[in-house]
Amino acid sequence: MKNLLERINKLKQEKNAIILAHSYQNIEIDEVADFVGDSLYLSQKARDTKADIIVFAGVYFMAQTAKIISPEKKVLLPNLNAGCLMADMINLNQIIEFKKQHPNLPVVCYINSTAEVKSECDICCTSSNAVEIVKSLKASKVLFVPDANLGKYVESQLNDVEVVTYNGCCPVHDNVTEQNILDARNKYPQAKILIHPECKPTISSLGDYIGSTSGIIDYVKNSQDNQFVIVTEKGVADRLKRDYPDKEFILISNNMLCESMKLTTLEEILYSLENEVNEITIDEDIRKRSSNCIQRMLKVSK
């Protein structure tokens, strides 16, 4: 393992490369990562870096987003099978059809989507800025793709905006039940329950805090409490246990595992960086159009 880490770190220096890692990655990836965080944070780092190569320890849409906003950089995804089940729920034809069914409305696109889908949308958002982004449109009605749960959560936070949602979801978060939360409240009455907004809105409303992966981590950092129920992917609970060994973290269920996020290994990071393989490429017309959607978000969420 030590040798593997040394080789990756040496290659990063030689090639002027950085490694961006999502908080759902296997925890050992943090050993080589330059930045670890949520989707918004990582896209801001991809935009700002002076590196020539970005190795994305995450899923396909994240690496694609990095390439869209930094086309002059080489973006590598160490395991090309690392997709996102939610992003795969809507394709180009389906977004075009959805827009036809609801004409003349601004279209907000969750970052968990393909470049083709983004190219048909007006503005992008992540789970940490979705409310802010929809609000910034100053519209009374918007379309929101692909995550119905996040879209309805946004609607619940804004008094005067109707959010028409596409029927997509993250199967990992969508599986959490009201009973899971009620059981956790009963079993850990002192605990704060921290929930990702990809869960159903009926679940989110039962939590003490609702926010992105980084939002949940920041909540713990700023809290005097000692016990937390974590309602998002296991990687967040793993990192919190590592960083706050004196506090207790309970993962809401053993099913909170995103298999795609766990595909990437240190060996694959080394291989892709050494050989500069698994490079992300995007059709230039699609890239430019999807870039507008992401850049518009990044202007609102600096």
Ligand code: 13P
């Ligand atoms: P955030 O990184 O915005 O918390 O989103 C979680 C997620 O599901 C990423 O795929």
Ligand code: SF4
């Ligand atoms: Fe996609 Fe859900 Fe995995 Fe996030 S946790 S990458 S939304 S499948």
